[in-house]
Amino acid sequence: MxxxxxxxxxxxxxxxxxxxxxxxxxxxxxxxxxxxxxxxxxxxxxxxxxxxxxxxxxxxxxxxxxxxxxxxxxxxxxxxxxxxxxxxxxxxxYPSTPKLFPPGTHALQGAFQQLFSSMLLPLVIKFIIVDVPLMLLNPGSVEYFNKHRSEQFGVPTLEALRVPPEAKDAEWHKVKDAFGALNALNKDGDTWVMGDTPSFADFVIASVLAALKSMHGKESAEWTRIMSWHGGRWERLMMAVEKYSAVL
Ligand SMILES: N[C@@H](CCC(=O)N[C@@H](CS)C(=O)NCC(=O)O)C(=O)O
Missing domain, CATH: 3.40.30.10 (Glutaredoxin)
Structure with a gap:
């Protein structure tokens, strides 16, 4: 096991x-x-x-x-x-199980992951990491998380990374543009990065969306907004990965 x-x-x-x-x-x-x-x-x-x-x-x-x-x-x-x-x-x-890195896709998936991280890092920092302590963590993790993440990002406290209310709309526009650029890489109507089959690259995208969903909930403005973007491309992905979301 x-x-x-x-x-x-x-x-x-x-x-x-x-x-x-x-x-x-x-x-x-x-x-x-x-x-x-x-x-x-x-x-x-x-x-x-x-x-x-x-x-x-x-x-x-x-x-x-x-x-x-x-x-x-x-x-x-x-x-x-x-x-x-x-x-x-x-x-x-486990060679008889479906491949996360189908033969020949290693370098391409690596490049995709690097691109994804650089495009979505602002989202992860400004709209996930700053909210993790208050929204998700138990008291036993809060102090550790605040200390180590502020050291990692070179700020006195995590709160320094929080987007002020008046700048939120503009920041969300940037996040939408980043997802739009990702969407533009895909063939129209495709759900998976590789077209007809899931691969690790899809789980990289879905993991960030799953984090946002656990943070804000599926009824939240944040979640419903993203699900409506780019012709429902991200909603399609999250529906498709639902069957790989079990918690064992
Ligand atoms: N490259 C690693 C990154 C994993 C990673 O950064 N994990 C963080 C949580 S987001 C962690 O365990 N941090 C422990 C710590 O900060 O002490 C992977 O893809 O697994």
Whole structure:
């Protein structure tokens, strides 16, 4: 059985973290059974060290940063951190399951992910990260999250990143333009980045949308606005990934 490490939050058993969503979609798409272990932010590093996960990058002070998603697969005794490395491991270890990186798409999907992150980073920072502590986290994670994210973005407090009310409309326009540019890459009417088949790239897009949905709720102005953009292209994607959204 595979164990998936995810972030706990105020709503029990409801995933919210975009990075972990990528792996949850990946496991569900492949139909692999797994169980979730929910962690608070300060418990990630000790738990990752305990299970032997490698750090995935560095903190602002240069020390190793341990992150989740991480999986432990007890059928092979393997621990892997990083959503892309996990996807590659799953493709390799379970070759009869649908591929997240179909042969020949590795570089293209990598380029797509880089483009997506650079285009959507302002959305993630201004409309997700600033609201995470208040809206989603348990008290045990709030202080850690505020400290580490403000260090990461070089601001005194996370509140410094919040968009003032009078600038919100203009910022949402930028977010819409970024999604519009992504939409323009697709063939008209397609749901998946690769046209007729899901791939990791779709789960990258869906993970950010899923985070917004858990944050604001499906009745919110934020959510209904995005679902109406670009001829319902994002609504189509979120309906299509619904069947890969189970929380095991
Ligand atoms: N490149 C990694 C990034 C994962 C990542 O940054 N995870 C963050 C949560 S969004 C984390 O675990 N942070 C732990 C910390 O900040 O201490 C992946 O795709 O899995």
């Amino acid at each position: 595979i164990t998936l490490y995810d972030f706990d939050g105020k709503a029990k058993g409801v995933p919210w973290n975009p990075n972990v969503w990528k792996t949850r979609y990946s496991l569900n798409y492949k139909g692999l059974p797994y169980k979730t272990v929910w962690l608070e932010y300060p418990d990630v590093e000790p738990m990752m060290k305990k299970i032997g996960a490698a750090p995935t990058s560095k903190k602002a002070d240069g020390s190793p940063l341990y992150t989740i998603p991480t999986i432990y697969d007890d059928s092979t005794g393997t621990v892997i951190a990083d959503s892309v490395l996990i996807a590659e491991y799953l493709d390799e270890t």
